[in-house]
Amino acid sequence: MRHAIRAASLGAAIALSAIAGFAVAQTSTASVIETRESQFRRLGAAFKGMNEAVRAREPNMASIRANAVTIEELAQQLPTWFPAGSGPGAGAPTAAKTEIWSDAAGFADQAHLFQTAAADLSAAARRGEMSAIRTEVRTLGQRCASCHTEFRERDN
Amino acid sequence: MIAPKRVWDWPVRLTHWLLAPLIAFSWWSAEIQRLDWHRLSGYLVLTLVIFRLLWGFVGSETARFDAFLRGPRAVVAYLRGQAARGIGHNPLGGWAVIAMILALAVQVGLGLFAVDVDGLESGPFAVFMSFDAGRAAAELHEWTFNAFVLLIALHLCAIAFYAVVQKKNLVGPMITGRQMSEVAAPRLAPHWRALLCFGIAGAATFATSQSFWAF
Numbered sequence: 001m002r003h004a005i006r007a008a009s010l011g012a013a014i015a016l017s018a019i020a021g022f023a024v025a026q027t028s029t030a031s032v033i034e035t036r037e038s039q040f041r042r043l044g045a046a047f048k049g050m051n052e053a054v055r056a057r058e059p060n061m062a063s064i065r066a067n068a069v070t071i072e073e074l075a076q077q078l079p080t081w082f083p084a085g086s087g088p089g090a091g092a093p094t095a096a097k098t099e100i101w102s103d104a105a106g107f108a109d110q111a112h113l114f115q116t117a118a119a120d121l122s123a124a125a126r127r128g129e130m131s132a133i134r135t136e137v138r139t140l141g142q143r144c145a146s147c148h149t150e151f152r153e154r155d156n
Numbered sequence: 157m158i159a160p161k162r163v164w165d166w167p168v169r170l171t172h173w174l175l176a177p178l179i180a181f182s183w184w185s186a187e188i189q190r191l192d193w194h195r196l197s198g199y200l201v202l203t204l205v206i207f208r209l210l211w212g213f214v215g216s217e218t219a220r221f222d223a224f225l226r227g228p229r230a231v232v233a234y235l236r237g238q239a240a241r242g243i244g245h246n247p248l249g250g251w252a253v254i255a256m257i258l259a260l261a262v263q264v265g266l267g268l269f270a271v272d273v274d275g276l277e278s279g280p281f282a283v284f285m286s287f288d289a290g291r292a293a294a295e296l297h298e299w300t301f302n303a304f305v306l307l308i309a310l311h312l313c314a315i316a317f318y319a320v321v322q323k324k325n326l327v328g329p330m331i332t333g334r335q336m337s338e339v340a341a342p343r344l345a346p347h348w349r350a351l352l353c354f355g356i357a358g359a360a361t362f363a364t365s366q367s368f369w370a371f
Binding site for chain 2: 045046052141148
């Protein structure tokens with residue numbers, strides 16, 4: 001009898017800790033995804049600011065430089081926002097496709113292209129050359145779009 | 157005497173038949189994420205909406221709001237089977253027109269503030285908004301479009317209902333502008349006034365597209 005009780009409580013303890021562990025894993029995956037999405041929102045906000053500063057009648061060079069720095073910093077961090085296990089089916093909704101991990105080399109290539117474009121834009125912004133800035137903004141936009149086509153679920 | 161009468165003037169028909177494909181094109185261009193086309197299409201829709209609002213005040217008789225907007229008693233009487241007087245929109249159809257114009261205005265209005273998910277493309281007024289607020293406008297723009305599609309479905313159902321149950325062809329007059337009627341032909345506004353209204357609507361849209369008071 002005593003054995004049975006001990007076995008039962010041991011079983012219950014294991015089950016409880018398994019549930020707790022699972023819950024912790026769930027919340028940490030959710031928070032990884034949440035952080036990733038908020039970083040992408042910062043990137044989007046910087047890109048919106050960049051576009052507006054470039055398209056303004058009097059291009060706003062201070063805003064162009066500030067946004068270029070933000071974009072470059074975020075581009076450097078971008079590969080770290082996708083730890084293994086933060087893809088679809090990890091317990092929290094995400095638009096990240098499984099290809100990010102199954103085609104890790106392809107994803108790394110895209111990230112690298114993006115980082116290069118961000119660095120080029122930043123350099124053009126430091127030099128203050130509007131024509132180069134416009135070209136690099138367009139290139140950067142294409143880098144965003146091509147990577148998203150390949151590695152992000154369509155938002156529907 | 158029952159004779160063909162000009163019920164819809166050319167500006168009303170042109171506006172209607174431009175809106176139908178433009179709405180479809182707007183939907184499709186958003187689906188394939190050609191937001192540059194989508195924005196252009198939105199500007200054309202905005203021009204037509206502004207025109208239609210102006211035309212509701214200074215246009216031909218059957219286009220004017222004060223001619224076709226009737227009180228609830230008239231709507232209820234029409235629903236009970238009382239025949240609509242005159243020519244043009246019946247008391248219920250008049251409110252359907254207002255619903256359609258309002259829905260279009262909301263749709264195109266939200267689009268002006270919308271920002272796409274990557275901050276690559278945006279409406280001309282998004283410059284006044286934070287990225288998150290612009291995203292909220294875009295999501296609302298998407299959501300209200302579903303409501304708008306329901307309204308279009310209702311519009312098509314009504315046309316089918318009149319055709320099948322009431323044996324009344326609404327599509328023909330919207331194409332030719334003519335309808336058999338014993339009522340006196342409605343007063344038509346002069347062509348120059350329509351052109352002036354299109355000009356004003358185009359200029360207002362251009363000013364909007366430049367968001368000229370922003371910079």
